[in-house]
Amino acid sequence: MEWFKKVRLGLKPQKKREIPDGLWTKCESCGEIIYKKELEKNLSVCPQCGYHFRISSQDYIGIILDERRLEEHDADLQPQDPLNFRDSKKYPDRVKAAQKKTNLKEAAITGLGQIDQIPVSFTILDFRFIGGSMGSVVGEKVARSIERAIHRKLPLVIVSASGGARMQEGILSLMQMAKTSALLGVLGDHSLPYISVLTNPTTAGVMASFASLGDIVIAEPKALLGFAGPRVIKQTIGEDLPPGFQTSEFFLEHGFVDIVTPRSQLKRTIALCLRHLL
Amino acid sequence: MAKFVLDFEKPIVELEKKIEDMKEFSSSSNIELSSEIAILEKKLGKLQKEIYSRLTRWQRVQLARHPDRPYSLDYIKLMAEDFVELHGDRLFGDDKAIIGGLARFSGRSCMFIGHQKGRGTKENLFRNFGMPHPEGYRKALRLMQMAAKFKKPIIILVDTPGAYPGIGAEERGQAEAIARNLREMSKLPVPVIISIVGEGASGGALGIGVGDVVLMMENSWYSVISPEGCAAILWRDRAQAPQAAEALKVASADLRDLGVIDKIVPEPLGGAHRDPPQAARILKAEISRELNKLVKLSPEVLIKRRLEKLRAMGVFSE
Numbered sequence: 001m002e003w004f005k006k007v008r009l010g011l012k013p014q015k016k017r018e019i020p021d022g023l024w025t026k027c028e029s030c031g032e033i034i035y036k037k038e039l040e041k042n043l044s045v046c047p048q049c050g051y052h053f054r055i056s057s058q059d060y061i062g063i064i065l066d067e068r069r070l071e072e073h074d075a076d077l078q079p080q081d082p083l084n085f086r087d088s089k090k091y092p093d094r095v096k097a098a099q100k101k102t103n104l105k106e107a108a109i110t111g112l113g114q115i116d117q118i119p120v121s122f123t124i125l126d127f128r129f130i131g132g133s134m135g136s137v138v139g140e141k142v143a144r145s146i147e148r149a150i151h152r153k154l155p156l157v158i159v160s161a162s163g164g165a166r167m168q169e170g171i172l173s174l175m176q177m178a179k180t181s182a183l184l185g186v187l188g189d190h191s192l193p194y195i196s197v198l199t200n201p202t203t204a205g206v207m208a209s210f211a212s213l214g215d216i217v218i219a220e221p222k223a224l225l226g227f228a229g230p231r232v233i234k235q236t237i238g239e240d241l242p243p244g245f246q247t248s249e250f251f252l253e254h255g256f257v258d259i260v261t262p263r264s265q266l267k268r269t270i271a272l273c274l275r276h277l278l
Numbered sequence: 279m280a281k282f283v284l285d286f287e288k289p290i291v292e293l294e295k296k297i298e299d300m301k302e303f304s305s306s307s308n309i310e311l312s313s314e315i316a317i318l319e320k321k322l323g324k325l326q327k328e329i330y331s332r333l334t335r336w337q338r339v340q341l342a343r344h345p346d347r348p349y350s351l352d353y354i355k356l357m358a359e360d361f362v363e364l365h366g367d368r369l370f371g372d373d374k375a376i377i378g379g380l381a382r383f384s385g386r387s388c389m390f391i392g393h394q395k396g397r398g399t400k401e402n403l404f405r406n407f408g409m410p411h412p413e414g415y416r417k418a419l420r421l422m423q424m425a426a427k428f429k430k431p432i433i434i435l436v437d438t439p440g441a442y443p444g445i446g447a448e449e450r451g452q453a454e455a456i457a458r459n460l461r462e463m464s465k466l467p468v469p470v471i472i473s474i475v476g477e478g479a480s481g482g483a484l485g486i487g488v489g490d491v492v493l494m495m496e497n498s499w500y501s502v503i504s505p506e507g508c509a510a511i512l513w514r515d516r517a518q519a520p521q522a523a524e525a526l527k528v529a530s531a532d533l534r535d536l537g538v539i540d541k542i543v544p545e546p547l548g549g550a551h552r553d554p555p556q557a558a559r560i561l562k563a564e565i566s567r568e569l570n571k572l573v574k575l576s577p578e579v580l581i582k583r584r585l586e587k588l589r590a591m592g593v594f595s596e
Contacts, residue, residue: 074596082536082593083527087512136592143589165480165502167512170526171538174480174502175591178488181457182464182588204453205502208481212457227452227481228443232507236443246448256451 027051029222043263052220052263054200056102057109057126060159064267065113070122072111074144077137079106083170091168098129107132107162108141112148115157116271118278121149124159125206132162134206135169139176142210146183150190155274159197160211163229164204177209184213193277195270198248198257199223212256216273219248219257220266226251282345286329286337290548293322326547333497335529336520339505341497342476343439346551348558349408350377350392350435353475356558357565358383358390366417370450373414375406375438376486378421383433384566386573389425391418391486392435395476409442410482412455418486419459422466431469431569434486440504441482456485463488464584467577471568473543473561474498474530475550480507490584491568492538495561496545499528500538538591540568 025036029051039046043063044053055063062068085091099105107129113122123145125132134142142158149156165173187194196214198207200223208227211217219225226246234241244250251257261269283291297318304311333341341347354361358381365372378391395408425432441452463470463486470489478487478500494500503511508526509518533539543564550557572580 076596078595080593080595083525085525087525136594140592140594167503167508167526169593170502170528171500171533171536172592174484175538175588177457177481178460178464178484179588179591181460182488182585185461185465186585188461205481207453208456208485209460210457212451212454213461225453226448227441227456228448233443233445233448237445241445245445250448251451254449254451256454 028053045263050221050262052200052222054127054161056128057104057124057159060124060199061109061113063263064115064157064159064270065122066115066117070109070111070113072109073148074110074141075105077106077140079135079137079169081168082136082172083168085168085170087168094130094168102126102128104129106137106141107134108138110141110145110148112152112154115267115274118271118274119152119154120274121145121152121154121156122159123157125161127161127163127201130166130168131164132160132206133164133166133173134162134176134209135166135173136176138162138166139173139179142176142180143183146180146187149192149194150187153190153192155193155195155278156187157195157197157270157274158210158214159199160202160206161199162202162204162206162211164206164208173205177205180210181213184210188215193274195273197266197270198225201225203227203229214258215277216258217256218259218261218266218269218273219251221248221260221262223248225257284337284340284344286333286340287548290322290326290329293318293325297322330548334520335499335523335527335532336505338497338529339477339499339519339523341549341551342499344549344551345397347476348550348554349395349397350390350437350475351394352554353435353558353561354381354390354392356555357562358388361390364421367413367420369416370413373406373411373417374404375408375410375442376414376418378418380430384562384569386569387430388569389421389430389432390435391421391432392475393438393483393486395437406442408438408477409440410438410485411442411444411447412450412452415441415452415455415459415485419462422463422470426466426468429468431471431573432466432489433565433569434470434472434489436472436474436478436483436487436500437476437498438479438482439477440479440507441485453481456481459485460488464588465581467581469569469572469575469580470584471565471572473565474500474539475561477504479504488584488588490572490580490587491540493541493543493561493564493568494530494533494539495543495550495557496530497549498530499523500530500533501526501528
């Protein structure tokens, strides 16, 4: 009865593919093994499935601003510890660790630059710095970039990547939402355009303030966006979330994003919008 | 009505019961117990002072959530007359977790807006536990802009465990609704007085919380995130909420020290739920005082001052 014998055709334990460290990387979405240099050339977008890898603020500056150049302002703003906050770590230690890891002083970098020869007031958040969270410094840098736009009569471009308000600065972080949103009201009174670019992820306190208030809101494909985190929603409603929930495409469909554009077209799209509005 | 008693309230409630029983016994049996009662009452006063003078932040959070605590509609009923409730955002629906309408307050017609919790399971489900959807924030904005159009001051009562985290809320733009309110409230050309009367959870509270003056009731809390939410993220355990409440500094005195609120509104001894009419009288007096000052200011001055106050928020070095 040889033919009744179960023949296993499934996966055989294979010898682990040797991936030389630093040369190759695996796509977080489709699993494709990609040559790192090729990935970089493709602006960290998977050539196989179009997945947008998370990139640093420096990378975005390179992609969006002319000559990869930002004239940085307010670079010396540093967080304090108004609450004397401590969880598993003291807040100042957390900040120091983030500064060491990222070589940045805070989660926001702000200044002046040009996009396709259009001068802009520009701010970018870096998710690697405590989840791009907004405390007093991020709020202040965003506020000053809005004021810079007003004083110099420039359009404003903010690229967001953030988990929301920074818990370790408590209520003062929440107040940054009101501060930045109120100043955007003043910017609007001056008829200066504001383009908000949403990257993966932009949620909670940042999404519920300046990131949602762009005259034009542009998102990268498949970025996680929203007010509440998916885990919290799942716990609250006690059921699985529909596929594609809280992606850029979901918010485009529901009317809260104007344009979903791949990274390769980001600069061109921003410039095009600005030219129309200016 | 079954009375809800918090753990730290128990010794007080027990002693009160004892005094009550003694009084009853004394009058029914005609036995003179007044000196014994007086001793117990003195003891009660001491005990109350002892417990309530050193409440932890977490105990205040519990008081802010006390199921007998007055809610927005209770306060409106106790503080104002001729209330006409108005409904709907004119876009999608009517959110029951945020209420609003016109009422006479200190001789003036004002626009009242507030989060609304329910009492009991059925009413709480109807009110979604005071957790608004986007249409709640949009209804609030519609009413605020109506108030601006007719030059009516706006009185806002904040009491929410948070904006609702659900599928519909995301589909209809919870973040956008809150963000828009923050921007538009900063431009309202009429006085806006905010009172945190219970829970002030994060963006859900701030979404109707931008104003000229922010009052905070003694036992309310206001924070960037709920103690439970913070504990779940930073301690990976919701049960660490008391610790998170301490770390986040959520109490009224903390917020006054940080310069985020203007004034603490005292509550009756033991909390607003022990004497709602008295709590409402104190709150009304404070709101009236602020309102009388604000109505003298021009719209330009109001907006300028409001913006300057917001602009100054934050602590950093440079």
